[in-house]
Every structure is written in structure tokens, then in C-alpha cells.
Amino acid sequence: MKKLLCLFLGLASIALAQKFTGLAPTPPMGWNSWNTFAGDVNESVVRETAEAMIKNGMRDAGYNYLVIDDTWSLKQRDAQGNLVADPAKFPSGMKALADYLHANGFKLGIYSCAGTLTCGGYPGSWGNEFQDARTFASWGIDYLKYDWCSSGTANPQDAYKRIRDGIHAAGRPMILSICEWGGSKPWEWAADVGHLWRTTGDIYDSYDGKKGWEMGWKKILDLQYDLVTNSQGSDGLAKYAGPDHWNDPDMMEVGSHGLTFAESRAHFTFWCILAAPLMAGNDLRHMTPEICAVLTDKDALAVNQDALGKQGFRVLAEPAKNIEVWVKELSNGAWAAAALNTSTQEAELTLDWGYFGWVFKGNKYDLYDIWAKKPAGTTETPYKAKVASHDVVFFRLTPKK
Numbered sequence: 001m002k003k004l005l006c007l008f009l010g011l012a013s014i015a016l017a018q019k020f021t022g023l024a025p026t027p028p029m030g031w032n033s034w035n036t037f038a039g040d041v042n043e044s045v046v047r048e049t050a051e052a053m054i055k056n057g058m059r060d061a062g063y064n065y066l067v068i069d070d071t072w073s074l075k076q077r078d079a080q081g082n083l084v085a086d087p088a089k090f091p092s093g094m095k096a097l098a099d100y101l102h103a104n105g106f107k108l109g110i111y112s113c114a115g116t117l118t119c120g121g122y123p124g125s126w127g128n129e130f131q132d133a134r135t136f137a138s139w140g141i142d143y144l145k146y147d148w149c150s151s152g153t154a155n156p157q158d159a160y161k162r163i164r165d166g167i168h169a170a171g172r173p174m175i176l177s178i179c180e181w182g183g184s185k186p187w188e189w190a191a192d193v194g195h196l197w198r199t200t201g202d203i204y205d206s207y208d209g210k211k212g213w214e215m216g217w218k219k220i221l222d223l224q225y226d227l228v229t230n231s232q233g234s235d236g237l238a239k240y241a242g243p244d245h246w247n248d249p250d251m252m253e254v255g256s257h258g259l260t261f262a263e264s265r266a267h268f269t270f271w272c273i274l275a276a277p278l279m280a281g282n283d284l285r286h287m288t289p290e291i292c293a294v295l296t297d298k299d300a301l302a303v304n305q306d307a308l309g310k311q312g313f314r315v316l317a318e319p320a321k322n323i324e325v326w327v328k329e330l331s332n333g334a335w336a337a338a339a340l341n342t343s344t345q346e347a348e349l350t351l352d353w354g355y356f357g358w359v360f361k362g363n364k365y366d367l368y369d370i371w372a373k374k375p376a377g378t379t380e381t382p383y384k385a386k387v388a389s390h391d392v393v394f395f396r397l398t399p400k401k
């Protein structure tokens with residue numbers, strides 16, 4: 001009897017300890033309110049963003065998660081302890097918004113926090129994980145970003161497992177986006193807990209600036225390599241990512257004011273190479289056609305969304321030669337490669353493919369220049385080109401017949 005009980009409890013805990021699998025076979029794509037709207041997010045912004053994404057082709061390119069970040073709720077729970085959407089910001093309520101988005105081919109994401117308060121000072125889910133997950137499920141939420149402010153001495157693994165189990169018990173499949181900023185190395189433990197996990201502090205719209213907690217995208221890119229002690233030929237965080245479990249270098253600033261066009265395009269290129277979740281953070285209602293073309297570029301998205309699900313890694317960083325190169329393995333023996341001009345001036349970059357023999361193992365490839373939209377020779381001869389400051393050349397490498 002005792003043995004049977006143990007077996008039952010064991011099986012029950014296995015059954016409980018599950019994330020919903022299969023929700024993110026390739027990196028999730030969508031938009032998040034925080035980078036542009038912060039505390040000003042509301043129902044109109046979300047609806048207008050959805051309408052813009054239908055018109056500008058983003059929805060059809062695969063950007064289908066609209067995620068409402070911090071500040072959406074009232075500061076007090078109701079008498080039953082439920083989170084309440086602020087009726088001044090969301091007059092129709094979250095359920096109506098989810099219904100509208102679902103009817104238009106989108107999914108709805110929302111934000112909460114493992115601590116007692118969110119980073120913006122709104123109620124967090126600490127001690128209310130199962131109840132809040134039921135609330136989100138009842139609204140039709142498809143994606144939960146779960147932050148780490150006001151978490152005191154809580155253990156991140158326990159806290160994130162609790163919300164995972166809450167979501168499982170609520171019974172509605174939701175992507176769990178872990179936003180613990182990398183302090184406890186979630187890449188080592190979170191694959192069974194969430195579908196993506198932040199690896200660093202927050203991004204802001206800068207190339208490589210630093211403002212306290214916030215960093216430009218190039219600093220975050222460097223950390224995807226430096227966060228793991230590397231020896232020659234190691235691949236940084238890359239080995240921890242794969243279908244349904246992605247490293248998240250944070251939402252994009254592509255098209256935001258603090259970046260030049262070249263910096264936005266390079267930022268997008270590297271997020272594609274990193275197999276990063278592609279959450280646009282700019283104001284999609286007011287975006288230049290050039291930025292829209294970058295965000296919806298089919299060849300770039302094919303790199304990010306490649307079914308193999310491998311994250312790219314850095315193969316060269318040579319500041320003296322103004323160059324940094326990252327590569328990503330793709331399906332059917334193909335690769336992607338991106339070379340960044342790291343200098344503040346235009347520079348001639350030389351890509352000597354022979355240097356990466358330890359990656360390409362003697363194989364030869366035809367080169368296709370993704371941004372120029374044309375063939376660019378083969379890997380048998382070095383590629384040389386003048387590249388603008390902080391811009392990239394971005395290639396697809398197809399095995400030579």
C-alpha cells in the first residue's frame with residue numbers, strides 16, 4: 001500500500017511538474033509594450049498596434065504575440081484576491097482584448113512578477129501563483145512574462161517552478177517567459193520550467209551604452225558569449241538553447257530613436273543569429289518602411305526561425321581590424337554568418353573563411369548576401385567589402401554542389 005502511495009505521489013508530482021511543451025518550437029515572435037510605452041500601455045495602443053501589424057505585414061511574417069508588460073493592473077487586488085486590469089487603461093477588459101486579438105490571428109501575452117511587487121510597483125504574484133494563473137487562463141492569455149523584482153531571498157528555481165505549476169494547473173497552454181535577468185544562470189536550470197529566459201539586465205536604445213541597469217544591444221551581444229567561461233572554440237550560451245527553450249537577450253530596440261538605421265539592422269541581424277525571441281519594442285504604428293522591411297525580411301527570419309533551433313556563436317572578435325563575426329548552423333547543412341563593423345567609421349572588412357575551418361570542417365559554400373539580396377561568391381575566396389559604421393554583412397551559406 002505504502003509503495004503504491006509513493007508511486008502515485010511520484011507520478012502525480014511528475015504530472016504536475018510540467019511546462020506546456022511544443023509552444024515555441026522556433027523562437028517566439030511578437031511585440032512587447034515596455035520599450036516604447038512603459039507605464040502608458042493601454043487597450044488602444046494594443047489594438048492600434050495589432051491593426052498596424054496586419055497592415056504592414058508583420059502578423060503574416062510571424063509576429064503573433066502581443067505582450068502587455070508592467071503597469072496594466074490596479075494597485076490593489078479585489079476582495080477575492082484577484083488581480084484586476086485597470087479599467088481606465090483597459091475599459092473593455094482583458095478577456096475582450098484577447099477575444100479581439102484571437103479573432104485577428106494574434107495571441108495575447110501579459111506580465112507579472114515572482115516577487116511581492118512588480119518592477120513598476122504593481123502587485124506581484126508571490127503567494128498567488130495558482131490564482132493568478134487561473135485569472136490569466138480565464139482571460140485567454142497565451143504568454144506570461146514573469147519578472148523578478150521584490151523577490152527578496154526567494155529561490156528563483158522554486159519561484160519559477162511554482163508559476164509553471166500554476167499555469168499547468170490552470171490548464172491553458174501559455175508560453176512562460178522567465179525574466180530573472182540571468183543572476184542564477186537560468187540557462188542551466190530553466191529548460192524544463194519556461195520557454196525562454198532572459199540572460200541579462202535590460203536593453204535600451206543604444207549601440208553599446210550603459211545606463212545603470214540598462215545596456216545597449218552590443219553589450220548584451222557580448223554577454224551572450226562572455227557569460228559562459230570560454231576557451232578557444234567554445235560557444236558561449238549557445239549550447240543551452242533549442243526548440244521550446246531559448247536564451248532571451250531581451251526585446252528588440254530595432255527602429256527606436258537611439259539607434260542609426262545601420263545599428264538597428266545589425267541589432268536585428270544578431271538577434272536572428274542568436275535564435276533570440278523576436279519581440280519588437282518600437283512603436284509599430286509609426287515606423288519607417290525601411291525598418292518594417294528589416295523586421296519582416298524573409299531571409300533574415302528564415303535564419304532566426306530555422307527548424308534546427310541552433311543558437312549562433314561568436315567565431316571572431318578582432319577590434320584592431322574593426323570586425324566581429326558570428327555564425328549559426330541551419331538545417332540541411334546550411335549556415336548563416338554575420339560580420340559587424342565595430343568601428344565608429346566606415347571600414348573595409350575582410351572575411352577569410354579559411355580561418356573558420358574548425359567550424360566549417362573543410363566544406364565549401366555558396367554565399368548569398370541577405371541585406372543586398374544577391375549572390376556574393378563562395379567561401380573559397382575571402383570576402384572583402386566596405387561596411388558602414390556599426391552595420392553588418394549578413395550571409396546565408398549553402399553547401400556547394
Ligand code: GLA
Pocket residue numbers: 034069070118119120147179201202
Ligand atoms: C524589468 C524587466 C523589463 C520590464 C520592466 C517592467 O526591468 O526586465 O523587461 O518588464 O521590469 O517594470
